[in-house]
Amino acid sequence: MMHTRDQLLHLVPDLTTLPAETEWVEFKVDNTDPEMIGKSVSALSNSARIAGEDFGYLIWGIEDGTHKTVGTMFDPARAKKGNEQLETWLVRLLQPQIHLQFDRLTVNRKDVVVLTIEPAISEPVKFRGVEYVRVGPSTRELAKYTDRMRRLWRAFDQRSWTKAAARERLTDDQVLGLLDYPSYFHMLNLPLPENRHGILDALRADGLIAKEPGSWAITNLGGVLLARRLADFPSLARKAFRVIRYRGSNRLETLKEQIGARGYASGFEGLIDYVNGLLPTSEEVGSALRTTNAVYPPLVVRELVANALIHQDFGITGAGPMVEIFDDRVEISNPGQPLIDKQRLVDAPPRSRNEELASLLRRMGVCEERGSGWDKVASQVEVHHLPAPEVTTTDETMRVTLLNQRSLGDMTGDERAAAVYLHACLNQVSRLNTTNSSVRERFGIEERNKATASRLLKDAVNRGLIVAYDPDASPRMMRYVPFWAAPDDRQVDR
Incomplete structure (x- = not known):
C-alpha cells in the first residue's frame, strides 16, 4: 500500500537527513x-x-548536494510528454507495469513533489525495453553491472511468489x-x-507446505x-490451464472448452x-494399412505447454x-513477457521467474533440463x-503459435x-554448418533446385x-550463421 500524504510529510524530512543520495532515493529540483x-x-x-526497501523515491524540490528544501515548479498533474499525460506515458513505457504515485506537498513552506515507486516484483523493470539501476548517485544500464544483476535476481528469489501462503491455519x-x-x-520415484x-516432513522440505x-x-x-x-485455493483458481478447441481458423465458434481442475504436476499428464x-491428425495410406499421424509432434506440444506453465x-x-x-x-500462451529476447530462445542461457517451481517440475520429469x-x-x-513457431508478445502475454504443415x-x-533462421540457430548450437545443402535438406528441395535454396538464404x-560467416568464401564453401553469431567485425544491429 502506498503512503498517505501525512506519512509522506513525515518521511520527506527524514530522507533529507540521509548523508547522501542512496540507491533507492534520488533528489531533483526542476x-x-x-x-x-x-x-x-x-x-x-x-x-x-x-536494497530490500518497501519503495523507491524520486523527489523534486530538494537540492542534491545539500539536501536543502528549496522547492520546485514541477506540477506532475499538468506535465505532459507530447500530448500524453506524463504519468500515463510513463506507465505505458515501463515493463512490467508497477505502481507509481505522484504527490505534491508543502514541506518547510516549499512545494515538494514525491514520486513513490513500487520495487520490482519478479523481474527487472525496463524503460523503453532497457533495464536500469542506481550506481551511487548515477543511473546506469543494469546489463553493464553483473554484480547488481545477480543481487537483483537473488532478491527476487528471496521474495519468491512460491513461498507465499495459498491457504493458512490448516490441520494435518x-x-x-x-x-x-x-x-x-510417485513422480519423484520415492516410497510413500x-x-x-513422514509425508508432511517431505512436503515441507520441498517448500510445498510451511x-x-x-x-x-x-x-x-x-x-x-x-x-x-485448484478451486479450493481462491488465489490460484484463475491460474488453472485452459484448453479451447475452435471450429475453423477463428474464435467465432467454440467446440470444446476445458479448465484444468488439478495442480500442474499432478494433472500434467492428463492435460x-x-x-x-x-x-487434428492426418491419415497416410500405405500398401496395406491406413495410419493416423499427429499433425503436431507430441514432444513439441509437451515442451511448449510445460514452458507456458513454468515461465x-x-x-x-x-x-x-x-x-x-x-x-x-x-x-499456446501464458501471462508475462519472456525474460530473454524472443529471437534468442534457442541459444540464450535460460532465465526463469519461477526457478523453485521449474526445479521441482524437472525432478518430477514434467520438463527437460535447463x-x-x-x-x-x-x-x-x-x-x-513444419514452419518455425511464431513467438509474439504483448504487454502481459507471450504466445507461441504452431503452424500446420x-x-x-x-x-x-x-x-x-x-524457418531458415531457426535452422541456422539450431545448427549453431549443435556445431553444425548452415549451407545451401542443409537448407535443401530442411525444406526437401531437390539438388537440381539449388537456386531455390540460395534465394531462401x-x-x-x-x-x-x-550472415555469411566468410563473405569471400567460394560458393561451394559458403556457410551462414545467425546474426548473433556473426564475427565481431560484422555484427548486425537489430
Missing part, C-alpha cells in the same frame, strides 16, 4: 525531462528491490486432504512414508503443483493427453496459461517439416525466412537474420 524520469523510475524500482488432515501427495511421491509425519504456530500453511508452490482441486486428443508471471492476476486449437494452428526445451522444439519442427510454396516470405541475409 529537472523534469520525461526520459530522465523514465530511466530513474526503472533504476529506483530495481535498486529498491536489491486438511493439508493431506487438499494436496495430492501420493502424486508427489509410513505415517503422516509450519505455522500450531498449524500448517500450504504455499503457492504446493497449491499450484499438487492441488486436488497433455487431453490436448493431444483435440489436435508465466504469477504477478499478473486474473490470467493463466492457455492452449487454443484451430484447424490450421495451435496457440535450456534444452527449445532445442528439442526446433529439432522436432525441422524433422516434421505446409509446402514451401504455400509458406509466406516471413515464414520461410523464420539471400532473403534471410537481407532481413538481417543470418
Whole structure:
C-alpha cells in the first residue's frame, strides 16, 4: 500500500537527513525531462528491490548536494510528454507495469513533489525495453553491472511468489486432504512414508507446505503443483490451464472448452493427453494399412505447454496459461513477457521467474533440463517439416503459435525466412554448418533446385537474420550463421 500524504510529510524530512543520495532515493529540483524520469523510475524500482526497501523515491524540490528544501515548479498533474499525460506515458513505457504515485506537498513552506515507486516484483523493470539501476548517485544500464544483476535476481528469489501462503491455519488432515501427495511421491520415484509425519516432513522440505504456530500453511508452490482441486485455493483458481478447441481458423465458434481442475504436476499428464486428443491428425495410406499421424509432434506440444506453465508471471492476476486449437494452428500462451529476447530462445542461457517451481517440475520429469526445451522444439519442427513457431508478445502475454504443415510454396516470405533462421540457430548450437545443402535438406528441395535454396538464404541475409560467416568464401564453401553469431567485425544491429 502506498503512503498517505501525512506519512509522506513525515518521511520527506527524514530522507533529507540521509548523508547522501542512496540507491533507492534520488533528489531533483526542476529537472523534469520525461526520459530522465523514465530511466530513474526503472533504476529506483530495481535498486529498491536489491536494497530490500518497501519503495523507491524520486523527489523534486530538494537540492542534491545539500539536501536543502528549496522547492520546485514541477506540477506532475499538468506535465505532459507530447500530448500524453506524463504519468500515463510513463506507465505505458515501463515493463512490467508497477505502481507509481505522484504527490505534491508543502514541506518547510516549499512545494515538494514525491514520486513513490513500487520495487520490482519478479523481474527487472525496463524503460523503453532497457533495464536500469542506481550506481551511487548515477543511473546506469543494469546489463553493464553483473554484480547488481545477480543481487537483483537473488532478491527476487528471496521474495519468491512460491513461498507465499495459498491457504493458512490448516490441520494435518486438511493439508493431506487438499494436496495430492501420493502424486508427489510417485513422480519423484520415492516410497510413500509410513505415517503422516513422514509425508508432511517431505512436503515441507520441498517448500510445498510451511509450519505455522500450531498449524500448517500450504504455499503457492504446493497449491499450484499438487492441488486436488485448484478451486479450493481462491488465489490460484484463475491460474488453472485452459484448453479451447475452435471450429475453423477463428474464435467465432467454440467446440470444446476445458479448465484444468488439478495442480500442474499432478494433472500434467492428463492435460497433455487431453490436448493431444483435440489436435487434428492426418491419415497416410500405405500398401496395406491406413495410419493416423499427429499433425503436431507430441514432444513439441509437451515442451511448449510445460514452458507456458513454468515461465508465466504469477504477478499478473486474473490470467493463466492457455492452449487454443484451430484447424490450421495451435496457440499456446501464458501471462508475462519472456525474460530473454524472443529471437534468442534457442541459444540464450535460460532465465526463469519461477526457478523453485521449474526445479521441482524437472525432478518430477514434467520438463527437460535447463535450456534444452527449445532445442528439442526446433529439432522436432525441422524433422516434421513444419514452419518455425511464431513467438509474439504483448504487454502481459507471450504466445507461441504452431503452424500446420505446409509446402514451401504455400509458406509466406516471413515464414520461410523464420524457418531458415531457426535452422541456422539450431545448427549453431549443435556445431553444425548452415549451407545451401542443409537448407535443401530442411525444406526437401531437390539438388537440381539449388537456386531455390540460395534465394531462401539471400532473403534471410537481407532481413538481417543470418550472415555469411566468410563473405569471400567460394560458393561451394559458403556457410551462414545467425546474426548473433556473426564475427565481431560484422555484427548486425537489430
